[in-house]
Amino acid sequence: MAKKHKTLWELEEHSLGKHLVFKSYLNAWLPILSKWHGRLLIIDGFAGPGEYCNGHVGSPIIALDAALSHRHQAVRDQEIVFYFVESDKKRLEHLKALVAEKYPALPKNFMVRYADSSFDNAVSELLDYVEEQNKRLAPCFAMIDPFGVSDTPMSIIHRILQNPRAEVYISVMYEFINRFLKSNEFAPHLDGLFGGNEWTQVQSISDRSQRKDLLYNLYKQKLKKTKATNAVHFELFKGNRHVYSIFFATQSWKGADKMKAAIWNVAPSGDFVFRGSANGELDVAEPDFTPLIDAISKEFAGRWVTPAQIARFVGSDRTNYHSSQIKKNALKPLEQEGRLIVHPDDADKRSRRFSYRNDIRFKIPA
Numbered sequence: 091m092a093k094k095h096k097t098l099w100e101l102e103e104h105s106l107g108k109h110l111v112f113k114s115y116l117n118a119w120l121p122i123l124s125k126w127h128g129r130l131l132i133i134d135g136f137a138g139p140g141e142y143c144n145g146h147v148g149s150p151i152i153a154l155d156a157a158l159s160h161r162h163q164a165v166r167d168q169e170i171v172f173y174f175v176e177s178d179k180k181r182l183e184h185l186k187a188l189v190a191e192k193y194p195a196l197p198k199n200f201m202v203r204y205a206d207s208s209f210d211n212a213v214s215e216l217l218d219y220v221e222e223q224n225k226r227l228a229p230c231f232a233m234i235d236p237f238g239v240s241d242t243p244m245s246i247i248h249r250i251l252q253n254p255r256a257e258v259y260i261s262v263m264y265e266f267i268n269r270f271l272k273s274n275e276f277a278p279h280l281d282g283l284f285g286g287n288e289w290t291q292v293q294s295i296s297d298r299s300q301r302k303d304l305l306y307n308l309y310k311q312k313l314k315k316t317k318a319t320n321a322v323h324f325e326l327f328k329g330n331r332h333v334y335s336i337f338f339a340t341q342s343w344k345g346a347d348k349m350k351a352a353i354w355n356v357a358p359s360g361d362f363v364f365r366g367s368a369n370g371e372l373d374v375a376e377p378d379f380t381p382l383i384d385a386i387s388k389e390f391a392g393r394w395v396t397p398a399q400i401a402r403f404v405g406s407d408r409t410n411y412h413s414s415q416i417k418k419n420a421l422k423p424l425e426q427e428g429r430l431i432v433h434p435d436d437a438d439k440r441s442r443r444f445s446y447r448n449d450i451r452f453k454i455p456a
């Protein structure tokens with residue numbers, strides 16, 4: 091029986107990457123949000139049954155565990171609403187029973203809500219309610235993880251991303267798009283997915299990778315037609331076969347930065363490759379930092395800058411790297427090669443060679 095029809099199924103190895111990145115990102119991001127805000131909302135729009143036949147846990151349990159066992163007390167004290175949406179009744183019942191069994195006494199600040207509904211209906215109702223009450227949606231992370239590409243209309247993703255501090259993490263089955271690109275019957279689904287029919291422009295492109303790049307860029311552009319300022323993606327493979335891609339959109343460069351850090355941290359151990367937003371495949375097992383050095387030099391050559399300014403650039407979706415990689419992998423080699431000059435007034439701010447405090451100014455000659 092296909093997994094579509096079973097209550098539980100096996101987690102395939104390539105899907106593990108999605109879970110590891112999700113977990114690593116929540117670990118990094120929850121304390122940042124907890125510092126600033128009251129209630130947080132975690133939506134799992136395609137929650138599934140919460141576990142797999144082969145012993146892996148599902149995304150709702152990963153989210154609950156990330157918050158419950160977070161090393162920061164502020165996260166454990168944070169008010170968090172977990173909203174689990176699942177349209178298959180048996181899977182939802184399984185999830186409810188599993189959560190009740192695993193967490194018989196959840197702390198009062200963690201509230202779990204379930205919707206026995208489709209993702210777009212449940213989220214539309216929630217957003218309608220918030221709007222009717224003239225309230226603002228809490229800062230929200232939405233995990234959107236369907237089986238195909240028909241149930242995640244861009245219109246509903248746009249509605250989520252119009253809210254302050256909303257972020258989305260979406261699995262997109264590229265092969266469905268590619269396979270049905272010329273099918274008239276499937277066209278309305280692709281219109282829904284992309285929020286318009288611009289995707290039809292790639293129908294005549296025969297080069298597979300060019301076609302994919304154009305569709306990915308279109309998808310990211312669409313995500314950013316909201317309050318989201320950054321969109322990144324990575325791809326999951328089964329052997330050599332590209333199975334699906336994860337897109338992440340956020341209103342904060344720091345969110346993009348943390349997501350890329352999560353991908354970098356996880357990727358070497360997983361069966362997946364990170365192809366970043368700024369094009370080009372990254373071999374995270376044997377990383378090459380030349381593109382990072384080139385991007386920084388191109389962006390900042392000839393003017394005084396600080397590491398903090400560079401971090402905003404590198405962390406954003408304009409590079410494939412994250413801010414923790416800058417000092418060791420770009421600034422130090424640049425200075426060793428004599429291509430980085432520290433501002434004379436800031437020289438005494440350095441405690442040792444090749445150290446880069448965030449307020450030190452330096453210049454990369456043009």
Ligand SMILES: C[S@@+](CC[C@H](N)C(=O)[O-])C[C@H]1O[C@@H](n2cnc3c(N)ncnc32)[C@H](O)[C@@H]1O
Nearest residue numbers: 136137138148149176177178208209235236241
């Ligand atoms: C890929 S699985 C989710 C796996 C889960 N996110 C995880 O990582 O463990 C997709 C789930 O979405 C459910 N589903 C399918 N269509 C849906 C819809 N329109 N709205 C909500 N759930 C849906 C399926 O029953 C299935 O359990």
